[in-house]
């Protein structure tokens with residue numbers, strides 16, 4: 001070992017692993033490709049919860065429109081809660097699995113009212129993020145994706161990564177995580193997230209990955225040859241070689 005090797009070892013530690021910077025690199029490449037995502041409409045926690053219960057497997061524009069119509073039709077979330085399930089189902093029929101979502105929505109809003117005494121989630125601001133998430137996940141239809149969306153996208157603005165179907169598919173193809181559910185995938189991805197990333201940065205990251213999943217890294221036909229992440233993607237490298 002020469003003097004310089006010795007200096008490197010003492011500076012960086014012989015057993016220290018190189019920093020895994022794939023997530024920041026992916027983020028930068030996606031920003032260069034798509035540009036800065038549009039600013040999110042930051043909702044109060046209850047409205048975000050309702051939105052997220054409706055959103056799975058549904059196009060963003062459709063969920064946005066259904067939420068707007070719910071506000072007009074019912075006037076308040078208390079009126080929505082007290083409406084018959086069949087009426088809620090008719091009001092949200094544009095989203096996928098409207099029958100199941102209508103039942104979950106009504107049951108969740110009733111349970112929140114029973115447990116807190118009034119229909120609001122504003123009180124969650126006083127709790128730790130992990131407590132908020134486990135509390136939210138007890139309601140019908142609310143898994144890790146919903147709880148992450150509520151804590152990260154709403155006025156709570158906590159650190160969490162909302163792993164939806166696009167996020168799962170893209171990060172698995174990129175080899176960032178093995179095949180796993182949303183909770184395990186989020187946990188593994190959070191280990192790669194730089195400590196300095198804020199809640200807003202995680203929201204931006206979610207949006208960029210989702211955009212890639214909706215455009216290039218689609219379910220049926222990933223367009224690897226034109227993908228900005230091709231140089232970092234083992235699946236893309238194989239696909240392009242075969243093609």
Ligand code: SF4
Nearest residue numbers: 217222224227233236
């Ligand atoms: S290279 Fe292909 S598989 Fe990899 S992220 Fe891009 S589109 Fe998806």
